[in-house]
Amino acid sequence: MDTVTIINALVSGLLTGLVYGLSALGLSVIFGVIRIVNFAHGELMVLGMFLALLLFRWLGLDPLWSVPIGAALLFLVGYALQHFVVRRVAYLPDHMQFLLLAGIAIMLVSACLVAFGPDAQGVQLDYALDSFALGSLIIDKVRLYAALAAIAVASALLLFFKYSPTGRAIRACADNHLGAKVVGLNVDRLYALTFGIGAACIGAAGCIILLLVQVHPYLAPPYTLLAFIVVIIGGMGSLFGALLGGILIGVAEELASIVGEPSLKTAFSFALLIVVLLLRPQGLLGRAVR
C-alpha cells in the first residue's frame, strides 16, 4: 500500500473524525455537568439523522441546512428529557440512572423501527460524488463540508461556554454543584439547558453525518459505544478532548479499513473500547472520572 492511499485515509479519517468529535462533545457536555452517562446518545443521534432524512424527502433540504432545525428540535428533546425524567432519578445509584437511560434508548430505537423500518436509507445529493484534488490528495466534497459544519457547531459551543453568562453559569455548576446552588443559580434549569445543549450537539452531528452514512435504527447502539470510546479517550467532561478523541477514532477506523476486512472494523472499535477502558479511565486529557 502506498503513501498516497495512507495520506488519503488519514485526511478522510480526520474529516469524519471531526463529526464523531462533535457528537461526542454532546455526550461529554452532559456527563461533565450533570454527571450522568447518557446511554441514549446514539439514539438521539439517529433521531437527528432521521429528521434530516425527512426534511430532505419532504422539502429537498440539504442535510447541512437541517443542522439548525435538528439542533433546535433535539435541544427540546434533551431539555424535556432532563426536566421531566432524568432529574427525578438523581437520588438513585448510578447504575439505576444508567438503566433508565438504557430504557429510554430502547424506546427511541424501537420507535424509529416502528416508524421507519429496519432498512438503511440515505440522501442523494448532486455533489455526493464530487471531490477536490490537491495533487494526488483527493478530498470528498461531502466529507469536507461535513467537517466544516462540525467545526462551526463545535466552535459555537466552545464560545458559548467561554463567554456567555449562561455558559459560565453551567461551567460553575459543573465545577461545584453545591456552590452553584449556594450563590443562587437555578441548577435544575441549568441542568436541563445543559442536557438540551448536549442533545442539540448530537442532533447537529446526526444531520451532518447523514451526508456520509445511510441511516437505520440499529445504527444507534454502535454510535453510543463509538461516542463512549471517543469520550473516554479524550477524557470524560473535557470538550477539546472529545474533538481530539473523535479525530483519533476517525483516523484509526480509516486506517483499519484499508488494512483489514471492513466488517472487522466494528470488532476493532470494541477491542479499542476494552483497551481504552483498561488503560485510560481518565482519558488522554485528564480530569477525574468520578
Added chain:
Amino acid sequence: MSDLTASGRAALIAFAALLLVLPWVVSSYVLSVAVICLYLAYVGQAWNLMLGFAGLLSIGHALFVGLGAYASGYLFAKYDVPPAIGIVAAVAIAMLMGAVIGYLGFRFAIGGVYFALLTIAFAEFVRILLEHAKFLGGTQGLFLPVSQESRRGVDLINLRGWPEMYYYVILALCLGAFVLCRALLESRVGYYWRAIRDNPEAAAAVGVDIFRFRMYAVVLSAGMTGAAGVFRAFYDNLLFPDQVLNIEKSIEITLAPIVGGVGTLFGPIFGAFVLTPLSELLTDVVEGLKDLGIIAKNVKTDGAKLLFWGLAVVLIVLFKPTGLWPWVCRRLGLVKAPGARS
C-alpha cells in the same frame, strides 16, 4: 420461608402447584410462553446475583448465554457429544469468560457504569468474532441436528423430547437457581457480597477481600448463565450470533429482575411472569391490528415489543426503583413486617 405470612405461604404453595401441573392443563402455546417466562426468570436470577447481590452491573450477559449455547451446540453438532456432557464445557467456558472480564475490570479498577461498558464491549466483540467463525457457521448460523421422532419421548441426556420435557427442565433449573441463590444469600459469601455492594471501602475495613468475592460473583453468574445457553441451543436448535448474543438480548436478561426487584429472590421470577405474558399479548394485539388494517403491514412487531420493554424499564426506575415484588409483598401482606427481602 420463615418470614412468610400465612397468606404468603399459601400463595407460594399455590404458585408451585400451578407450575407443576401447568403442562397438563394449558395449550401448547401457553406452555411455550411459560418456557420463556421460566427461561427469563432463570437468567434473571443469575444476572441478579451480580447486580442485586454484589453490586456489579452487567449489560453483556447474553455473551454467557451465547458461549454456553455455542459450546454445547458445536460439540453436539460436530462430535455428537450429548448436552449432558456438553454443559460442563459450556459452563466452564462461560465461567472462564466471566473470570477474564472480572479480572480485567477489578484489577484495573473499572467501577460502576464503566464496568457495564466493559461487559457490553466484550459481548459485542465476541459476537462479531462468532460472525466470522466459519467453523461455528458464522452469520449462516449453527444448526443442531433434530429429527421428527426425537421430538417425542424423554431423553434428558440428549435434551430431546416432548415440549413438556423442556418445560420441566427449565423449571428445574429455575428452582435450582432459586435454592442456590437463597443459600448463598444466607451464607458468608452473601453477607460479603451485600457488604461490598453497599460500601466497598467499609467491607474492606472489616477484612473482606473485595477482589476475590467480586470474582466469585461474576464467575458464578457467568456459569449459571452459560447453562441457560445449553437450554437455548437445544430448545431452538439453531443459533445465530446476531440473535443469541446481541445487545438487545443482554437487555432482555436485565428486564425481569429490574421489574421484579433487583436484589430480591422472587423479583426475577415475578418480573418474568409479569413481563413475558404482557409482551406476548402486545405482540398478538399488534399482529391483530395489522390484520385489521389499523396498523400498516410493514410495521415491525418486534419494534412494538421493544418499545414496551423500554417503557417498562423507564416506568419502574421512575416510580418503583426497588421493583414490583417488594411492593406487591407489602400490599398483599405476603411477608412479615421487617425484612421484606425474601
Added chain:
Amino acid sequence: MALLEVEGLSKSFRGLRAVADVSFTVEEQGIVALIGPNGAGKTTCFNLIAGAMRPDAGTVRLSGADITGLRADRVCDAGIGRTFQLVKPFQDLTVLENVTVGALHKSATVAAAKRDAARFLDLMELSDKLHMHAANLTLPDRKRLEVARALATAPKLLLLDEVMAGLRPTETDRMVAALKRLVAETGLTILLIEHVMRAVMALSHHVIVLHHGEKISEGTPEHVTQDPAVLECYLGEGAI
C-alpha cells in the same frame, strides 16, 4: 515491643503535605488519643495505617510485623479494626447484619457470627434496633454501629475516628464507659481521633498532637494541654 509502631509516615496530595514524617508508638492495652485542629492530618494518618491509602514514605508495624501499604482487608486480617469519620454503614442491611459482616471475620459460621454480633450490639446499646435498616438510623446510632462492626472483627488495635462527634454529653459518657470496660475486659488497645476533649481526658493515658501534618507534641493529657506549642496551634499565635 510496642503494639503499633509508626515511623516517618508521609503522604502528599498534589504537593500538599497532609502527613509529614510522623512517628509514634502505641503500647499494648490502653487508649491513646490523636488530636489536632481540623486539617492536621489525623484521618489521613488513620487511612495510611489502615491501608485505605498507601503512604509515600515511612513504615507501619503491628506487633513487630511490617504492614506498610497492605490492602485494607489484609490490615484487618493483621488485627486492626477501624471506623470511618464519615460513617459508612451497609445501608440496605439491618443493624444486626451490618455487625454480622464484621463478626464473620473471626467466626466460623454465620450463626456464630450473628451471636457475636448481637453481643457487640448490646455493648453499644443498639440491641433494640437489631432489625432496623442501617439507612434509617440516627447519626449517633450509626456511629455506635461503626464501633460495633469494627469491634466484631476482634482486632488487637481499634482505630476510632471521631465516634463521639454529635453525641450528647450523657451519651458521650456512656460510650466512654463502654470503651473503658472493653479495654479492661478484653485487653484491647484503642487509638482514637477525637475533638471532644472531655472524652479525650477521660479515656486516654497518652495523647499525640498533630498540626499541619506534623507531630508537635505528645505525652500525658495533662502534659499536652499545658504544652505551649499545643496551645498555640489551637488558640492561635500570641494567645499565650
